[in-house]
Amino acid sequence: xxxxxPLHEAEIQTLHDRHRYHxxxxxxxxxxxxxxxxxxxxxPRITQIYQVxxxxxxxxIDRWQTQGFVGFYDQPGAGRRPTLSADEQQKVQQYLQQYPxxxxxxxxxxxxxxxxxxxxxxxxxxRKKSRSIWKRIRKSPVQSPDPQKYERSKDFMHRWQQxxxxxxxxxxxxxxxxxxxxPCLPYAWQPRGTVMEVPTSSHSRRLNVLGFLQRNNDxxxxxxxxxxxxxxxxxxxxxxxxxxxxx
Numbered sequence: 001x002x003x004x005x006p007l008h009e010a011e012i013q014t015l016h017d018r019h020r021y022h023x024x025x026x027x028x029x030x031x032x033x034x035x036x037x038x039x040x041x042x043x044p045r046i047t048q049i050y051q052v053x054x055x056x057x058x059x060x061i062d063r064w065q066t067q068g069f070v071g072f073y074d075q076p077g078a079g080r081r082p083t084l085s086a087d088e089q090q091k092v093q094q095y096l097q098q099y100p101x102x103x104x105x106x107x108x109x110x111x112x113x114x115x116x117x118x119x120x121x122x123x124x125x126x127r128k129k130s131r132s133i134w135k136r137i138r139k140s141p142v143q144s145p146d147p148q149k150y151e152r153s154k155d156f157m158h159r160w161q162q163x164x165x166x167x168x169x170x171x172x173x174x175x176x177x178x179x180x181x182x183p184c185l186p187y188a189w190q191p192r193g194t195v196m197e198v199p200t201s202s203h204s205r206r207l208n209v210l211g212f213l214q215r216n217n218d219x220x221x222x223x224x225x226x227x228x229x230x231x232x233x234x235x236x237x238x239x240x241x242x243x244x245x246x247x
Contacts, residue, residue, distance in 0.1 A: 004037040004061050012038070018072065027072050030060050037061060083122055088114055092126060100188040100196065132189045140197035161215075173213045176224070178206035 007015070018031035033046050043061075047054045063071030084092060091113060095106040103120040111117055164171040190196050210222040 001042055002058060002061060003040070003042075004034050004064060007034070007038045014069070024073075026074065030072050033057055033060055034064055083118060084116065084126070088116055089126065092123065093130070096123075096127060096189065100190065101186060127189045131192045133192055134187055134189055136187050137190075137196045137198055140199065142199050164215075171214065173215075174211070175213075176208055176210050178208045 012035065015031045015035050019028050019035065022028050022031070029050055029052075033050065036046050036049070037043075037057075041049075043054050043057045046052075046057050050057075060071070082089075088110065092106060092110060095109050099105045099109075103123045106123050107118060107120055160169070160171055163169050188196055208224050210224050212220040
């Protein structure tokens, strides 16, 4: 029965690293197979674990014996040739930035520009290979806050939080949010670590909710309909017939 020659401690550690962290699944399988062989697993047992042909496992051991770590990796030219050339892939990337939700439109544009016919599944594989994920688009404020005012507000809130921690006051955060009755935010393919945003619209039917929140997650919500006017009055909240809030 064929087994890998006994491995040194440095080789074992390197194989462990290849098995855990290498981006290529084939390389991870080969590294683990050598470790299993070193531990006394037979070739038939390794083929059962990874559902591969025994000749493949035997070839991995032979390549390790003759080439070392170089034998781990596929040689250039191995595997199926890419459907799209480098220039076509660049065009697809540009189309996906313009139409992140519509693969059919990307396929149509590519066929018009290059006469290359591909399926939406091919575009989806390309999108996944470029480390993009299908996630919801996020709404962003219409205007970004002024940096100086933003830093000044952060310092102001920090002072009040210190007073709250010392027991000098109760600190409540107040805001009004709305739940839109018009279509929800769509999903789109987006590169990992980035967020696609759409501006918030102020001309849609909404259910407005007035909320007071503390840092210990105590929440006091009120469902409201415009127009309302808010006043500070003795720390109590009352709703009058003239549709004004007194706070």
